[in-house]
Amino acid sequence: MASVANEITQQMAERAPGTWVCTPRDFLGLGSRDAVDQALSRLVKAGTLRRIGQGLYDMPRFSIRLNRPAPADMDAAVAALARRDGVRIMPDGLVAANRLGLTNAVPAKTSYLTDGASRTLKIDGRTVRFRHGRPRIMQWAGRPAAPVVQALVWLGPDAATDAQVVATLRRRLPDEVKHDLSEHINDVPGWAMPLARSIVSGPAIAA
Incomplete structure (x- = not known):
């Protein structure tokens, strides 16, 4: 479980925060669907990732102008849906x-x-x-x-x-x-x- 969560964190961190939205399907090469779902849930609880919709996650970036986490990138979220659903x-x-x-x-x-x-x-x-x-x-x-x-x-x-x-x-x-x-x-x-x-x-x- 920890290794799956660590691998997900690493892959998300390699991309600029807020510019990529993922789904569980993006990480099925790291383990079973159940293991990926549990890892994502753990990362959301820890605040590392943010759940922005059903089966959609991003690594939030902080907006200085808004003084809070910036809104999710909608185009990135839509791209994730397209990948997931084919x-x-x-x-x-x-x-x-x-x-x-x-x-x-x-x-x-x-x-x-x-x-x-x-x-x-x-x-x-x-x-x-x-x-x-x-x-x-x-x-x-x-x-x-x-x-x-x-x-x-x-x-x-x-x-x-x-x-x-x-x-x-x-x-x-x-x-x-x-x-x-x-x-x-x-x-x-x-x-x-x-x-x-x-x-x-x-x-x-x-x-």
Whole structure:
């Protein structure tokens, strides 16, 4: 038991605190599932690890600004769920559009798309919704251009054709993203293909 707990602590410490979320499945190479569960429980009681959701743990970092442990990294928690459950997960279109600077709107609840089942979970005290996404969209999961496609779909045919949308994406997208979008342009919804071509082949626009 102690050796399993020590190995888990060492592996967690090798990563910057707060940047990686684990599940019991990540440590099954160290012992039986029962031994891993007991070790994790022991580490939580000792304050070494923090349980942020059902079967989700992190090594908390202290926030000087907040004067308390910093919130869990939600993207890291979602990545842990994807590893554990063998599914693909990515932020929904509103989040993607916000991160790309295409909207100031922010979601009332943290929301993701998945090719797994729709469900709602509590992670670090926050309600997180996972909504089953269409295969046409989920095939972009993990690709550099995924947020662009999600944002365009969220905006829809009318809003996405605004010249400012294209100008913003031409200016902000790195070459890697533009290349990925170009390489997989046939996977973009039909109405968005002219926009995607304009984004990747149009002239650069000064900031």
